[in-house]
Structure formats: C-alpha cells, structure tokens
Amino acid sequence: MTLRFLLVLLLFISLLTTARAQTTVSGRVLDAQDQSALIGANVLLLQLSDSVKRGAAVEADGSFVVRGVPTGRYRLTVSFLGYEQVQRTVEVGGQPLSLGNLALRAGGGVALKGVEVVGQAAAAVQKGDTAQFNASAFKTNPDANAQDLLTKMPGVVVDPTTGKLQAQGEQVQRVLVDGKEFFGNDPDAVLKNLPAEVIDKIQVYDRASDQAQFTGFDDGNQQKTINIITKPKFRNGTFGRVVAGYGPLDDRYRLSGNINKFAGKQRISVVAQSNNINEQNFGTDDLLGVVGTSAQGGGGRGGRGGRGGGGGGQSSGNVGDFLVNQQGGISQTHALGLNYSDTWGTKTDVQGSYFFNLSDNTSLTNLLRRYVPTPGQRQDLRYQEDARATSQNSNNRFNLRLDHKFDSLNSLLWRPSLSVQRNTGTSLLDGSTFLVQHDAATAPQGANNSSYRSALTGISAANQLLYRHKFATRGRTFSAGLNTSYTDNRGDNNLLSSTTFYRNNQPLTSTLNQFSELQQTGWNWRGSLDYTEPLGEHSALQLEYDLSYTPNNSSKKTFDFEPGEQQYSRLNDTLSSVFQSRYLTNSGELSYRYQNQDLQWSVGAEVQHAQLRSDQEFPRPGQTQRSFLNLLPNARLRYNFSKQQNLRLTYRTSTNPPSVSQLQEVVNNSNPLQLTTGNPNLRQENRQNLFLRYSAAVPEKSRSFFALLSGSYVNNYITNNTVYAGTQPLTVDGITVPAGGQLTRPVNLNEQYAVRSFLNYSLPLAFIKSNLSLNANGSYTQTPGLVFGELNYNRTPSAGLGASLSSNISPEVDFTLSSNSSQSYVRNSLQPQLNSRYFRQNTSLRLSWIVAKGITLKSDVNHQLYSGLSAGFNQNFVLWNASLGKKIFANQRGEIQLNAFDLLGQNNSIQRNIAAAYTEDVQTNILQRYFLLSFTYNIRSFGSGADRSNGDEGRPGGDGPRPGGGSGRPGGGGM
Template identity: 25%
Template sequence: MKRTLLTFTFVICFLQGYSQSYIVKGIVQDTSGIPLTGTLIKLKWAGDSLATAADINGAFSFNNVKWPEFNFSAAFLGFETFMKTYKITEGNSLNIPAITLKTSSNTLNEVVITAVTSIKIGEDTVSFNAAAYPVRQGDAVDEVLRKLPGVKVDVDGNVTNQGEAITKIRINGKDFFGTDVATAIKNLPADIIKNLQFIDDYGDQARLTGIKTGEPEKILNLTIQEDKKKGYSVRMSGGLGNQDRYNTYLRGNTFKGDQQISFDGTINNTNMRGGGNGITNTNAVNTNYRNDWGKKFSADAAYGFNNRKNTTLTKTFTQNFLENFTRRENASTNNSSNNFSHEFSGNMEYKPDSLNFFKISPRITFNDNSSDNQGLYDIAQEDLITERTNLSGTDATSLNMSTNLFYNHRFHKKGRNISVRGNFNYSEGDNFRNVLNNYLIKQSGNDSTRIQNQLIDNVNDNFSTWGNISYMEPLWKKNYLEFSYSRSHSITNTTRETSDIVNTQPVLNSDLSNEYEYQFTTNRYGLSYRFIEQKFNYTLGLNAQPTLLEGRNLSRGIDTRNKTFNIIPSARLSYKFSKQQALQVNYWGRSNQPGFLQLQPITDNSNLQNTITGNPDLNPEFVHSFNARYNQSDWDKGHILYANLALNQTQDKIVTTKVLIPNTINQVTSYTNTDGFYTVRGDYSYGVPFAERKFTITYSGSGALNNNVAFIDQSKNIAKNFIVRQEIEFEVDIKDVIDAELETSYSINTTRYSQETFEDRKTNTIEIEFRGRNYFFKDLTLGYDLRKTINSGFDNSIIKNPTILRLYTEYRFMKGNVGALRLEAFDIFDQNSGISRDVFDNIIIDRQVNRLGRYFMLSFNLRLNKFGGGAVTRN
C-alpha cells in the first residue's frame, strides 16, 4: 500500500512538472562584452529539447520549457562551447546571468553550425547585422551594402534602399560627411561596423517625442563595434594607366571614444566620384569631425571641396508629338565645364537636463561654374527643315546659406511636450550666358539664314523663413492631442538683362529684359489625435492651409495676386505584427510654389526654335501623397521581404503648353495649371539565403503608372506612361573562395496617348550583370564585372546594345597583407556608352552620351588599421 501511494505521488509530481511551462532568458557575449548574434542555444531535458539563436542584441528566450532541470549549451563558431546544468527552484522563470564565450584556441577540429541573426525589423528601421554579411578583409562599407537585400550601390557610389535614395550617412547617430554618401561608404573599413540601420527619419522632433509628420528622409546609420571606438584606420592608393589615366586617394579615420576625425582626398581622371557621363577630372577633399564634450554638449562638422572638369558628347533624338504631325529633332552637342564647389555643414546639440534639448544646424554652399557648348540641331516639321548651329558660354555662381533651429521641452507630466522648429535660408545666383545661333531654314525649296547673338544675365536672390510650433497633451494612457501651427514665407527677386550684339556692340533689349519680385506665404493650422502603444499606433489629423502668391513686375508696374485654401486630412498608421513583421501607412499633403523662370512674364528667345515665356498667373501646386510599406523578416534564416506602394496626386499641376507658330521655325512654350496628374508606384524585394548563407536568391520588381498632362496647340493631351521591371539576383558567398552575384532584369516602358493621332510607344530593355571576386592562395584575387544591355523599340539608330567588361587581379603582400598591387582593365570591349529614354507628356527623348572607354591601370594600395590598443593590422 505504501509503495502504491509513493508511486502515485511520484506520477502526480511528474505530470505536474511536465505539464507546467517555464521561462528561461539570458544574453550571450564575448569577453569584451559584444553580443554574439546568432549563437546557437540548446536546452535538453528528459526526452525533449529546445533550440534557438541569439538575436541581434545577443539575447535569447524560451517560453515553453517543460522541465525545471535542464542541460544548457551555447555554441558559436570560433568560440569555446559553454555547457552547464540549471535548475529552477523558485517560481516558473529563470534569468540566466550573462554568458561569456571565450575564443577557441583550436577551431579547426570543431564545426559548429549557427543561425546568425541577420535582420531586425523596427517601426521605422531595418537593421542588418554586419557579421551576417562578411566581406573580404580590407573591404570598405560599400561592399557590405552590395550584399544586403533590397539595397543597390551604383558605379558612382549612390545608395538606394527599397528604391529610395539614401541622402545621409550617420555614425552612431551623428552626421558623417554631410550629404556625401559616396565618400562616406568608401571611407569606413567594413570590419569596424556592428550594424547597418536603414531609417525613415522624420527629424529630431520624431526622435525625441515620437511625433512623426510629413515625408521621411531615408538615411543610413552605422554603429561601430565597442572595441573599435578607439584607434585609427588609413587607406591610400596610387595608380597610373595608359591614355594618361591616374587615380590617387588618401582616406583616414581616427576614433577616440566619442571623438572622430575623418579625411578623404582624391585626384583622378577616371570618372570616380565625378559622375558617369562624359570624361571627368576630379580633385576633391572632404573632412569630418564630431565630438561629445561631456553629457550635455556635442557637435559635428563637415567640409567638402570639389573641382570637377567634364567633357560630355551627347546625341539626342527628340519626338515632339503635335496634333497633326510629329516634330523630330536630331541634336549633337559637345559641352565642356569646370565646376568649383565648397560645402560646410554641421550640428551642435545641447542638452542641459533631461527635459530640454537644443539643436542648431548651419549649412553653407558655394558653386562657381563655367562651361562652353557647341551644338548642331536639325528639326523637321511638315515641309519645314531647320538647321541650327549653336555656340554658347556660361559663367554661373551661386551661394546658399541656411540654418535649422530646434528646441524641445518635455514637461514633468508624461507625454506633455512642446517643440519649436525654424529655418532661415538665403540664396543668390548669377547666371551669365553668351549665345550665338546660326539658323539655316529650308522651306518649299527656298533657303534662308538668320544669325542671332545675345548676352543674357539672370540674377536672383531669395530669402525664406519657416517656423513650426507643436504642443502635445496626453488625454489618458496612450492617447494624445497635438496642436500645431507653421508658417513659411519667401521673397524672391529676379532680374533678367538681355542685350543683342549689333555691330559687335551690346544693345539692351528692353522687351526681353525684366525685373520681377514675388512672395509666397503659407500658414498651416493643425489638430491631430494620436494613439501610441508598443505594437500599434496611429495618427488622425486635420489641417487648414491658406496660401498667398504675390508677384510684381517692377519693370512694367504690373501686380498679380493668387490665393488658395486647402483642407488637408493627414493620417499615419504603424502596426508591428511581431518583432519580424511591420506595416506602415502614411498620408500627407504639401504645396509647391512655381519657379521664378515659370513666373517671369517675359520671353526667352535665345533659341528661336523654342521660345519660352513665363506665366505670372500660376497657382502653387498641391500634392496629395499616400504611401504604404510592409517589411517582414526571418531572423534565424535571414529571409527578408519588402513591399511598397505609393500614390501621388497633384492639384493645379504646373505643366507646359506648346504652340507651333504656322509656317515658322518657332515653337512657343509656356506654363499653366491643370488637374489630372497622378503617379502610382509599387515595388517589392524578397531575399532567400540558404546553405548557411553561402547562396542567396533575391526576387525584386517594380511597376509605375504616370498620368502626364500637356497642352499641345491649345489641345489637352494625356500621356499614360507605364513602366514595369522584374529582376532576379543570385549570389554566391563562400569564404576565401568566391564572392559573386548574377543579376538579370527585364523592363517594359509603354506610353499611350489620349489623342488618337498619336501612336502608342513601347520599349523593352534586358540587363544582365555578373560581378564578383575569386580568391586564390589567400593572397591573390581575381575580380570581374560583366554587364550586357539589350534595348529594343528605340526609334533612332544611335541606340546600341553595349557589353562592358572590367577585370582586375590583386596580390596582397607585406606583413599582415597591408599592401596590395592591383592590375585593372576597364571596358575591355570599348563599348561603354550611356543610353536612356525619358518620357514627358507629349515628348520622348532618346539620349546617348559618351563615357570613359577602355584603359588599363596598375596601382599600389596600402591599408593600416589599429583599434583597441592592438598591433597594426590589415582592415
């Protein structure tokens, strides 16, 4: 009887222990305290087990442990496996103290397969763990970016994420090299980066208060590994090639806690950082500094100088669809330019206490540009043919100075907040042109000539201010009301002076000269209701916006005055289904003022084939914008899905009007307001890594519908432009063996017109690129980049299907492989040319420009790296 009772008691205890669920949590890190993302965590007990991978913060959690005593193991490649038995004696949870893994002294005899957590989805942030996307030692950040799903890096260093351009780089939340993204991603060594965070940045107010309004800016924030915050890195290269090609640069970074100094200098004539079109010589210097002086004050500053000399040869074929015929133009131009630019930007932040925050952000830019242009233009229209020879020279300077101000105060009552923002901006510009046109007019068998020589000087200056105040009041838990008011005001003065050259002397043409001033004022009153919680938040708002556009023709004493009033609903929804799944929906509205050339009521006849006259009666545009974005990821497997949908509809869209004067060479272009303009765009990207991320397949595509409106000979014409693109990318990444990607895409571009006399247009483009590197004997690298473009449907013979191949081999040597010799061959088939098609209302422009052709270069590269007090090593 006693034995039966004991047995029964044991069974009851067993069943109770087995049926109860326990929670086990903890973090795993290395000896320096850095989280070991992707560490394989296993729990084993009688007859069962659980496994997971540590997340991007090194944390792990089990919510369904069935036995209070279990064997625990933590394994990460390159580290000694941690094993221990734990027993839960109180309650139903156990928080394991931080587990520290030690570096393994012999990793060759042990193979540990780990699921590295590569991606983390936030409300406005997608964060990639750099360790999950390893690159070759010595690579810069740009090579990591090329591996990230949904991210593109073009040949000029421009970065896009989910189809949106990255406008700014930050390091640990601080601006880095201002807006020069290409310099930033080339400057930083990849192996000091911990995370790469793509952020929809709504500004400082959103960061401090959670109040998010308007259209965000897409930025990239790079976080530095803790043990790499003290030290330096230096990269230098010198290369010489045939055809007098050269490329030299020096890049350096020093880190000392919160202090960082960076430098980038380059001299080259290989089109690097100078743009892809034409032949470019570049001399550039960029510096960046940031520091925290205690906990209250921090600052960062950047300065950039760029001297860019460019020669561009362009051929264009333009089809201008009019009511009864198509006006066709063949053009060939040779343009040489020399541009000098200076840019200074910075931020100063002051936080005297936990309730107040001040920030000031000045920016100054100056440009000095001179250019000379030679052009030949043939225009055919019905029985009239015009040949124009153009010689023109331009000298232009511009100065822009602006300052952004921001102040935020948090009250002691949670959620109560007031923010004040402001901007002051002054700009001035002077554009002087000397234009000589020689016309040969052929009509009905009669030929005539006309020569026109003008001096045109456009001077403009603008002063604008903008201010905003918003106050947030908590109603009850998670519910808030926001009151806001903003005002913007700008004053623009433009002077146009045109002189005709008569007997080699300039004579003022008062009909083509003018002084014009206009002011644009906008007031916006807003009330918003906000619901905010961890997984779900939304905003519903209503705004009233009156605008006033006033213009005065100072030369002729004519005034214009246009008033508009808009009621603008606003909405924002953010729902985080899980830590790996998020949805955002936004709607907002904004006004766009006309440009001063669009408003000036005078004629620019420097090109008699297309004279342009402004319209002082223009209304400002008003744009309604809707955007929906969905992100999903699998942290363990590394799958990631992006999907975006955007809709923009414009009221009072400013469009061109074109009227051809019968039996003349002249087409008169002006501007008017119209409705019916909208664009719809959707895109997606889905990346699937497999075989321990040695291989990745990414499917991506996009579609866009543009409803363009134009007036041709007083008749309204709607051009529906539809573009669809599908792409597949296959990536291979086997450490010290191969790092390559094959990318193929197919796109269709179709335009349909509302007027029956216009023929529909359709073009197709196939693009194939195979890019990668193979590694031999640890020190030898073979690199390649093969691109093939196949175009069809273009109407002129200049369009080609180029095949572009670049090859290089690199040998690393010296202690620590800090030195490298590289032999490169660019555009081996000598077929590099820029080809594009642009569609505007009733105009299609096919364009081909020259680009740098075949050349060879031998260069020496040196990379030094010292962080955390260690020895100098390769990056």
C-alpha cells in the same frame, strides 16, 4: 463625413485597447568607459510571476522603450556582445518606469580553448519599422567597402541608371555611423570610404525629422536611412587607404586616399582624390553642369518626365537652381573632404563636415526628339541635336550639426550650412527640326547653330534652430523652431547663333549676338510652434502653428550687339525682365495620436492660408496676386503583427508653390529653336500622397520579405504648354518663334498621378552557400500637357522583374550575379498611333577571388540591353572590367594591381526621357577602354589588440583566429 467616421472609429478602438493596465519601461544603455551609446544592445524583461518575456533593442542614441508592460516584478537583463551583462530586479507599477543610464563594462564572454561554436547568424531581423541585418551573415572580400557589403543584403541595390543606392525600393538619402551623421547628408562618402570589416550590423529604416523624434508625432518628413553599427573593437583606432594609379597608354590616372581616426565618441576623417577616370567619391552636389542655362532654364520642372522643354539637350537647371545633377560625359575631378564628430562634455553632440570639389567636364550629346502632334496635324515632327559642352565647376560646402542639452528637460539643436559655387562653361550646338513623310523622306523646317558661354556664381546658406522643452508630465512637450535660408545666384552669358528656316524651299538665315546679365536672390523664413499634451497612457494631442515667408527677386537683362558701336548696348525688352515674387503662408494643425506596443495611429488636419504675389517691374509693369485656403488632412497607421512583421500606412496632403523661374515671364533663348518662358498666373500645386508597406522576416531561416505600394495625385500640376512653328515663324503673346522652333510655357493642369509597387523576397540557398533575392516592380504614370492648346495625357505603364544571387561561401570567393528587366510603354491620348514600347535589361556578374596566397582576381561583367528606342539609339553591349593583384608587405597591407576598364571597348550611355509633348532619346559620350597600374596601401591600427584580428582561422597567410572564433576577413582588407 468619411474623415469624421474614421476618427470616431479609431477613438473607439483606442478606448477598448487602453482598458489593460500597462505602462512603459525606458532607459539608456551606455559604455561604462566612454559613455557612448551601445547601439543594438538587447534589453529583456522576464516577468517573475509567469515567465513571460518582453524586450527591446537599443536605438542610435542608446535609448530603449519596452511598451505594453503590465504591473508586477521583473528580472531585467541587459546584454551586448563583448560586454558584461547587467541584471537586476525591477518593480513596475501603474506609472512609466525610467531606469536612467545602464552602463555595461567591456570584457564579457569567456574564451574556451579547444571549443569552436559554429552557427549561422540570423541574416535579417525586423524590429518595428527597422530592418536589421547582421554583417557576419554576409561574407565579402577582404577589400570590400560598406557599399559592397550593403548590396548583398535583401532589398538593397544600386540603381543602374543613376548609380544611387536604393533600399526597400526607395533611394537612400542618409547614412549614419553608430547613429551619428558622417560627412553630412552624403551617402556616397560614407559607403565608399568605410571598410566592410568594421561593420557589425546594418539598420534600414525611415528616419523621422528631429522635431518628430522629439514629439513622437510623425510629420511625414522622413528619409530612407541606413545606420551602420560598427564593431566595438574598431571604435578606437586609425584606419584608411591610399591609392595611386597610372595608365600610360591613354594618360589616365587616379590618386585617392582617406584616413579615419576613431577615439570613442570622437571621430575625424579626411578623404581626398584626383583623377581623370570619371570617379566621384563624394556627392553629386559637387559636380554641376549648369552650362547652357539662363534665367529660365528648363522652363517648368524639367525633371518631371524628361527635360520638360528645357534648353535642348543642355542642363535643365536655371540660375535659381545651380545645384543640378552631374552632366554626362567625361570629368576630371579634384576633391577634398573633412568630417568631425564628437561629444563635448556630457551635454553637446557635434558633427561637422567640409567639402571642396573642382571638376572639368566635357560632354558630347546626340539627341532625337519625336513630338506628339495635334489631331489636325498628323505629320511626324522631330528635332535632332548635336551638342558639345565643356564646364569647370568649383564648389565649397560646409555643414554643422550641434545638439546641446541644457538639462534633462531642455535642449537646443543648431544646423547651419553654407555652399559657395562657381561654374564657367561653353556649349556648341547644332540643332534641326524636320518632318518625316510617309515615304520616310524628310522635309527640313528649321535649323540652328549656336555658341553659348556662361559664367555663374551661386551662394546658398541655411540655418536651423530648434528649441525643445519637456515638462514634468510625461508626454507634454513644447518646441519652437526658426529656419532661414538665403540664395544669391548671379552671372552672365553670351549667345552667338545662326537660325535658318525655309520659305518656298529657299533658306533664310537670321543671326543673334547677345549678352545677358542674370541675378536671383531669395530668402525663406519659417517659424513654428509645437505643443503636445498626453491624454492618458497611450494617447496624445499635438497643436502646431507655422508661419513662412519667401521673397524672391529675379533680374535678367539682355543686350543686343550694335555693330556700329562695337558693343552690347541695345537693351532687348523681349528677353529682359525685372521680377519679384512673395509667398506667405499661415497654417495651424491639430493631430491626435494613439500608441501601444502593437498599434500606432494618428489623424490630423492642417488649415493653410497662402498668398502668392508677383510683381513685374520691367519691361511691362504688372502685378498678380492670389490667395489660397486649403484643408490638408493626414493619417498614419503602423501595426506590428509580431516583432518581425509590421504594416505601415501613410496618407498626406501638401501644397507646392511655383518657383520664381516658373513665374517670371522672360524668354530663355539659349537654344533659339527651343524657347522657354514663365507664367505669372501659375497657381500652387495640391498634392495627395499614399504609402503602404509591409515588412516581415524569419530570422531563424534568414528570410525576409517586404512589399510597398505608393501613389500620388496632383491637382494644379505645373506642366508645360508647347507650341511649334512650322515652315513660317509664329508669334505667340508677343514672342516670335522661328520656323521649326518651339515655345514652352508652364501651365497648371489637373489629373497628374503616379502609382508604384515593389516587392522583394530574400532567402539563403544553403546547398550553394549563397543568398537569393527576388524582386518585382510595377508603375503607372499619367502626365498632362498642352500641345498647341490641345490636352494630351502621356501615360507610361511599366513592369519589371529582377533576381540577385550573392555568395556567402567565404571571403576568398565573393560574387554577385544579378539581372533586372523592365518593359515600359508610352501612350498618348492625342495620337494613339504614335504609341510605343521599349525594353531594358541589365545583367551583371561581380567576382572577387583570392586565387592563392596574396593573389587576387577581380572581374565585373555588365550586359546592357535597350530596345524599342529610335533608330540608332538601341543598345546591346557588354562592359567588362577586370584586375589582377598581388598583396605585399606585412599583414598583406599593400597591393599592386593591373586594372582594365571596358576591355571590349563597348561602353555606352543612352537614356530615354518622356514628357507630355514628346519622347526623346539621348546619347552621351562616356569613358571607354583604359588600363591602370595601381598601388594600394591599407592603414590599420586599432587599440586593445583589435589589429590582431586581421586573419581568418585556417585561411592561408592569416594571422590567427579572431576573438570569439568567428570567421572574419583578413586585415589586408579595406576599401
């Protein structure tokens, strides 16, 4: 009833709104010479009858749409910095007006001798859902890269725990350059290899999927995206950097280089590196760490709230999911990346990239886990582990995006990708379970010492085809898509372990010597048909049909060592399984959308029928089949209070099936004290997500504000049931759990939810020529789990405050001072007396100072405070990095630097993980103090005299003023 009432109300509003006779004016703004899109150009319509102005900004593909334009005569003005204006008179009638391609010629503007125009550029402008920042409003050091510039902008930070870039409270998933992909979907490769000096504007927005961009219907598949708009003079030329450094005291080295050739629409980039200082230029997909996993791995979504009962301090990945995040520890890395972007002819846009990565990782881990006991078990049970893992990983990745337009009405998008990966590793583990008595004495329950070796190979391929057709009637479209993916993961491992438990205070020991063969293959086929039909000027309907089929095969065979035969010949039925799963979905969706200049909303509902079938062939044949019928509503609203203020609301429901690893009922004993198994009776999850965001900017005062509130609620949430064995071994469903051990099995539970809020306010402080950014955040998460069959809710409220002060004085003095603090609580419904709280604070100062002509001083000081953890895991240390450099060569292209890392020798790495059944603290080895003497050379060669803009007007050693009299960065800058 509520949904029906909302639909009727919104339809009534739309009828009232459509009473006005308004239409749209659209077109594309291009460079007259190379036909490239002039992103960020301004389009203005001045109504001749009343001088009312309406306008729009040019998007990444050069297109623009001015909405809500009444009929009448207008003066059209199209302008872009460095280009001649285009002006013409246009007549707007009752039908949408398409102006086609509008070409601007370079050379606009007049240089006035002896005249200097001084003004402060507007730092932030809000254009609908897009926050646009003017790079010239943020002064950075000459050697700054794109990430250094971005982190000065409001609401853009680097998460200190993950090292990932966040914008508006969300992780940045994609970075574009002039609206095109650059190094695939790897943000790090762009941000660390693009010099700040080439950037004109930064746009932050939620990028819709290719299908949603075509139809205009938001499908909810959005990615937080940053689009970097380069300055026109830097779009033709070559730039890059090479670095070589060595530290003889610790035998540390670093070699890296990149070269970028831009020629209009064609862009070619090469990046390479080799180092043993934990520097990873590319995406984390290249650094894996699957050592310590087997067919089951984490045993059920270890990423949610900690390790999820995974293999005891090892990676929570599994043989079906080799692409896990980089392990902690110290890595030696060799990597190469190639990127190509071009427009072939006038109809085909193409972007492609290739990565190769080879890494050696050594990780030393100390873990302390405190379990939540059941009401009848009031003892304090804990698990402690020391592990040493080494792994070598090689990865090859290829991505291509080809968008071909047959004509103005038909186009085809093709996106193939391929990844081939090999990982070999070993792990030595020493773990023990014990009870802490009231007098702080400990009583051992069980112990394990094991050696684990694995050799794994993974191949994954994907292919996306999307055909799109526009009819003659504006707004009527048809599209057909076919997405396929394939994974083939296989390998083997050896386990040699010794497990000890105590009977009448006497130790008893058992040993395992096993060899396992692992294989998982899987396909996913998804076909979709979409049709949109306009209902008047502002409304439209969308019909969609989807068919998806996902077959997976998984096999694990474990053999025990036979001393008499001196080989692994005895098949272990408990640890072996041959398993298949099939997941088939049929869904149809109907959506209605209304849109005008200020308001856009849509409502829709999807009917989905799904079948999940599981077949076990070995060791015990069995079959499980389930059917699901779901009604999945969705609603979206965007309202523009003005050009600078908007509100966005999204509500979406979805389902999520269990993975083959979660379904396969086979034991993973890579750590014999931390056993995991699957559950073939799992059901699909039902998710509801709500997202609300308000954004505003005051450009004339360079102020901006945004606030977001997001929440999710999940029924049939896939979590864990954890069972512990005390001083005696325990048998559960035919699985023997050793004394002091645990068994984790995935189950479905209801009432998992999470709420999160984030606010940011930024403003300039003119009296100190700096920008101040203030933020606040809060979250509350409830995660259900079973402990010995008893339901426990782990509730984690958290609140935090942060502030950042970044200089805007001059390129010679560049600093950022920031501090972020958070207070978190751990609440358990089973045993409230075990509730705890912990506090985290990160304060940092980054300073880059050109002391004198050609002499640079850089210093990064980071203070980490972590309190409220287990004994021995609290941390309070200062990480101090510094460098002293001297610029050399013409235009200060070269530099010799003495670099010091962790001058105080206090660097540390500690992480707290929270699950429904336990709370754990993990400490990992990390790189500490070393020194490097390095040489850097910056490559700069731009056409049309752009290279003469290397110096600042009035700056010592500069090469003269930039065109236009702006204050820029010296050409010695780079990365």
